Amino acid sequence: xxxxxxxxxxxxxxxxxxxxxxxxxxxxxxxxxxxxxxxxxxxxxxxxxxxxxxxxxxxxxxxxxxxxxxxxxxxxxxxxxxxxxxxxxxxxxxxxxxxxxxxxxxxxxxxxxxxxxxxxxxxxxxxxxxxxxxxxxxxxxxxxxxxxxxxxxxxxxxxxxxxxxxxxxxxxxxxxxxxxxxxxxxxxxxxxxxxxxxxxxxxxxxxxxxxxxxxxxxxxxxxxxxxxxxxxxxxxxxxxxxxxxxxxxxxxxxxxxxxxxxxxxxxxxxxxxxxxxxxxxxxxxxxxxxxxxxxxxxxxxxx
Amino acid sequence: xxxxxxxxxxxxxxxxxxxxxxxxxxxxxxxxxxxxxxxxxxxxxxxxxxxxxxxxxxxxxxxxxxxxxxxxxxxxxxxxxxxxxxxxxxxxxxxxxxxxxxxxxxxxxxxxxxxxxxxxxxxxxxxxxxxxxxxxxxxxxxxxxxxxxxxxxxxxxxxxxxxxxxxxxxxxxxxxxxxxxxxxxxxxxxxxxxxxxxxxxxxxxxxxxxxxxxxxxxxxxxxxxxxxxxxxxxxxxxxxxxxxxxxxxxxxxxxxxxxxxxxxxxxxxxxxxxxxxxxxxxxxxxxxxxxxxxxxxxxxxxxxxxxxx
Numbered sequence: 001x002x003x004x005x006x007x008x009x010x011x012x013x014x015x016x017x018x019x020x021x022x023x024x025x026x027x028x029x030x031x032x033x034x035x036x037x038x039x040x041x042x043x044x045x046x047x048x049x050x051x052x053x054x055x056x057x058x059x060x061x062x063x064x065x066x067x068x069x070x071x072x073x074x075x076x077x078x079x080x081x082x083x084x085x086x087x088x089x090x091x092x093x094x095x096x097x098x099x100x101x102x103x104x105x106x107x108x109x110x111x112x113x114x115x116x117x118x119x120x121x122x123x124x125x126x127x128x129x130x131x132x133x134x135x136x137x138x139x140x141x142x143x144x145x146x147x148x149x150x151x152x153x154x155x156x157x158x159x160x161x162x163x164x165x166x167x168x169x170x171x172x173x174x175x176x177x178x179x180x181x182x183x184x185x186x187x188x189x190x191x192x193x194x195x196x197x198x199x200x201x202x203x204x205x206x207x208x209x210x211x212x213x214x215x216x217x218x219x220x221x222x223x224x225x226x227x228x229x230x231x232x233x234x235x236x237x238x239x240x241x242x243x244x245x246x247x248x249x250x251x252x253x254x255x256x257x258x259x260x261x262x263x264x265x266x267x268x269x270x271x272x273x274x275x276x277x278x279x280x281x282x283x284x285x286x287x288x289x290x291x292x293x294x295x296x297x298x299x300x301x302x303x
Numbered sequence: 304x305x306x307x308x309x310x311x312x313x314x315x316x317x318x319x320x321x322x323x324x325x326x327x328x329x330x331x332x333x334x335x336x337x338x339x340x341x342x343x344x345x346x347x348x349x350x351x352x353x354x355x356x357x358x359x360x361x362x363x364x365x366x367x368x369x370x371x372x373x374x375x376x377x378x379x380x381x382x383x384x385x386x387x388x389x390x391x392x393x394x395x396x397x398x399x400x401x402x403x404x405x406x407x408x409x410x411x412x413x414x415x416x417x418x419x420x421x422x423x424x425x426x427x428x429x430x431x432x433x434x435x436x437x438x439x440x441x442x443x444x445x446x447x448x449x450x451x452x453x454x455x456x457x458x459x460x461x462x463x464x465x466x467x468x469x470x471x472x473x474x475x476x477x478x479x480x481x482x483x484x485x486x487x488x489x490x491x492x493x494x495x496x497x498x499x500x501x502x503x504x505x506x507x508x509x510x511x512x513x514x515x516x517x518x519x520x521x522x523x524x525x526x527x528x529x530x531x532x533x534x535x536x537x538x539x540x541x542x543x544x545x546x547x548x549x550x551x552x553x554x555x556x557x558x559x560x561x562x563x564x565x566x567x568x569x570x571x572x573x574x575x576x577x578x579x580x581x582x583x584x585x586x587x588x589x590x591x592x593x594x595x596x597x598x599x600x601x602x603x604x605x606x607x608x609x610x611x612x
Contacts, residue, residue: 010516014408015420017401018487025484026427029438036441046445092320100309106317108598110324115590115601117545119562120583123569124327127334127576133343135330169324170605177606226431229547229562233569247433251548254437267434278429 037264057265074245078224081163089171097179110169122233125162155243178212211288218281335580342576357581387560391543394482398539402490410498424488432548440552443472473555486539496607497531534604537593561586
């Protein structure tokens with residue numbers, strides 16, 4: 001009897017620690033943030049002492065040109081980064097999907113950049129972009145060309161290049177895995193029918209890889225909104241507001257301007273944006289699963 | 304297995320790619336062994352007299368011998384290194400234990416609230432650290448406190464000294480708690496895809512032999528998902544080891560981690576490139592070692608996390 005009762009509670013015992021920690025340290029803070037975003041809240045007061053001001057923080061932000069610029073920078077950064085990483089990563093995967101010696105060594109070397117701390121990545125690139133001692137400008141000068149003002153006039157581009165360097169391998173590895181799990185029969189049939197390698201890529205490989213690619217791209221897109229340290233170390237958001245992405249602006253509003261209420265409202269805007277992306281990712285995977293299940297059923301019925 | 308022969312242009316492309324991926328890291332490694340004069344001076348080649356002076360400057364507070372080139376030890380990097388190790392190791396361990404128990408329950412048991420739980424883990428995965436910054440800063444400083452007049456508060460104040468209420472902010476455990484919470488959803492997600500692959504018949508056989516649910520979990524399931532555990536451990540360690548934003552908001556003088564020190568030293572006007580690259584290298588070495596030894600597990604974890612959406 002006792003044993004059966006214990007068995008019924010087993011799943012709850014297994015789940016309990018995770019539920020407690022996620023509730024205390026994730027869900028409760030998120031609720032706290034939503035609550036705080038309706039208040040004029042600064043770090044010196046307790047939240048219950050602060051004044052309730054309704055939607056004022058949200059409305060101020062909506063008409064704040066600095067916030068809008070920051071949102072624009074964030075979107076430009078995220079879209080540019082994901083697009084270039086997809087093109088380069090998938091392109092490389094298509095080129096390197098061959099049976100060559102040392103492929104595992106190659107993959108190991110490629111994942112190094114994304115394992116390294118973002119702070120260190122920012123540090124490396126800040127050195128390489130340095131106007132006088134940096135690697136790029138030194139090389140350009142030794143070739144007799146003028147140096148480029150990397151982190152000054154071209155700051156956003158420089159930041160995008162650094163992120164592409166760090167995260168293209170992620171897309172490369174995932175699309176390589178997808179390529180190698182494609183059904184060999186379809187490709188061989190196409191080869192026998194005389195399809196050129198371009199035709200194979202466009203009509204067979206890419207369509208079959210599409211499900212993985214969409215999920216990968218959305219994962220990268222969500223991550224691109226989280227980038228903060230690389231940019232903080234490289235440019236500190238400057239010059240002006242040209243590289244101040246939302247995450248950086250939130251942290252500056254909270255720590256430098258000491259307006260926690262506004263920062264909370266800003267976090268909420270960012271959270272809503274990410275929520276939309278996550279829900280669409282979830283919906284897409286569900287649709288794909290259903291379609292795959294239906295196809296499998298059809299094939300079974302035919303035989 | 305026989306390998307196809309490729310034309311030379313293909314190998315040229317490969318070498319360029321490897322150079323582009325690893326080049327910046329090698330450059331930083333080389334610079335960390337140079338004196339500032341050499342870094343700025345212009346001899347950009349790999350020909351220089353290597354020196355470990357930068358590493359000595361960085362680690363001056365934990366070295367057992369006196370340094371000749373330094374009168375005063377300003378960079379307390381050694382202490383930060385120890386803080387980083389404590390925080391990263393403990394939070395990785397906790398996340399793994401708690402995460403794999405939850406993942407197992409979500410995969411193997413049918414119970415009330417299972418769908419809600421699994422949807423919640425999926426949803427909170429996307430929360431960026433920057434969004435947590437404001438509420439965590441407020442809560443850890445003001446709400447998650449024990450009054451100094453209460454029983455435990457008095458004991459803690461007597462033992463560790465200090466004034467005011469005893470709060471989570473500024474302690475190792477405060478940082479560890481938020482790291483565990485941040486990593487749990489991801490770890491649960493990855494481990495689920497590994498646990499599904501464990502054949503049910505094995506567990507049932509163990510149960511027939513009289514093993515309870517906990518014995519089945521610890522003695523049968525855990526040993527079978529070792530590769531998944533390794534992948535999850537590396538990902539969690541990586542985030543806890545590399546994270547800057549939340550640590551900088553929650554730490555005080557005694558609990559600063561390495562990324563905080565690097566960022567603080569970068570924002571000074573006159574950057575000492577050699578020393579800062581040495582600290583960067585020290586921060587980068589543990590993840591690099593993991594990558595070199597466990598790249599197979601990392602890749603399998605990455606593909607499991609992304610493909611099994």
